[in-house]
Amino acid sequence: MSEALELDTKLNTEAADTLFARLSELRGQNVALNAAGVQFLGGLCFQLLLAARQQWQADGCHLEIVKASVDFQDGMAGLGVSLDDFAKGP
Numbered sequence: 001m002s003e004a005l006e007l008d009t010k011l012n013t014e015a016a017d018t019l020f021a022r023l024s025e026l027r028g029q030n031v032a033l034n035a036a037g038v039q040f041l042g043g044l045c046f047q048l049l050l051a052a053r054q055q056w057q058a059d060g061c062h063l064e065i066v067k068a069s070v071d072f073q074d075g076m077a078g079l080g081v082s083l084d085d086f087a088k089g090p
Contacts (some may be wrong), residue, residue: 002030002062007038011045011075019045023052028059036067041075053086 003026008015023031033049049065056063065072068083076082 002032002064004032004034006034006036007072009037010040011038012040012042013044015042016044016048019048023048027055028061030062031056031064033063033065034067035065035072036069038069038072038075041072041079043079046076046079046081050086 005022005026008018011019053063065083065086068076073083076086
């Protein structure tokens, strides 16, 4: 069973500390990141999500993005990554 984490509406620099803390609390568990309400995805929060994905893989746990909004997907595309790329990992 996965823990659910609803991502903030704006994943900008100001949201990075909160995102890091929330992810840290869930380390070692399977996590589904709900991105349905995301309206903005900035580079710093995206880097945190990438680092979390790598850490979860190293820990043998599953981290996935579910219900990604169009804005979230557009933000990823602007950073050169698709949801499929994110799911595949390094």
